[in-house]
Amino acid sequence: MPTTIVLVRHGETDWNRENRFQGHADTRLNDAGRAQARALARELEPESFAAIYSSPLLRAYETATILAERRTLPVERMNALLEVDVGSWSGLTRVEVDARFPEGYSRWLEFGHGWEDGETYEELGERVVSGLLQLAEAHPRGSVLAVTHGGPIRSALAAAEGVPFDEARRSIHVVGNCAVVRLAVRNGELERVD
Known part of the structure; x- marks a missing residue:
């Protein structure tokens, strides 16, 4: 029996609403994001989990804490679950990025790598997949x-669907705030469940 990994994107932040690149910026949930997390907690209530992990960034950790409120499990922070590091684009809107980094923004619009600093999609994908496989080893059949x-959810889906990490933005759509994606880890490979 495989390990099931239930991936959840964090609830909404003001920067989500403003269409700002967040990357490693430590933004908080807004009221809508906390309401999304509470609604998801009710939806997931019938399910049992062997463990709860979170990106250390506040928006994810706050979401995880809300999801864990009625459970006896602690929330464990895991760096492998961090968002992609967008470097100098962090905190900027698309209009601001286009004004400051027009060549990079054009590449990004064509699904290439836009920022000059930070992390590539390949680096993100390798980090995320390695972390998810570690979770499966720690919780076999759980x-x-x-x-x-x-970003990490897209990378995990790319691995599960056999899509190169740098192509994931082109073929795998963005998941919404507090969206759920279920994966299985079987024989060291990610598979999409839903």
Whole structure:
């Protein structure tokens, strides 16, 4: 029997609403994001988990804490679940990025790598997949809840679907705030469940 990993994207932040690149910026949930997390906690209530993990960034950790409120499990922070590091684009809107980094922004719009600093999509994908496989090793045949960000979820889906990490933005759509994606880890490979 495989390990099931239930990936959850964090609830909404003001920067989500403002369409700002967040990356490693430590933004908090807004009221809508906390309401999304409470609604998801009710939805996930019938499920049992062997463990709950979270990106250390506040928006994910706050979401995970809300999801864990009625459970006896602690929330464990895991760096592998961090969002992609967008470097100098962090905190900027698309209009601001286009004004400051027009060549990089054009590449990014064409699904290439835009920022000059920070992390590549390949680095993100390798980090995320390695972390998810570690979770599966730690919890064989169990179900694990992992609260993370849009970039890591896309990378995990890319691995499960056999899509190169740098192509994931082109073929795998963004998941919404507090969206759930279920994966299985079988024989060291990620598989999509839902």
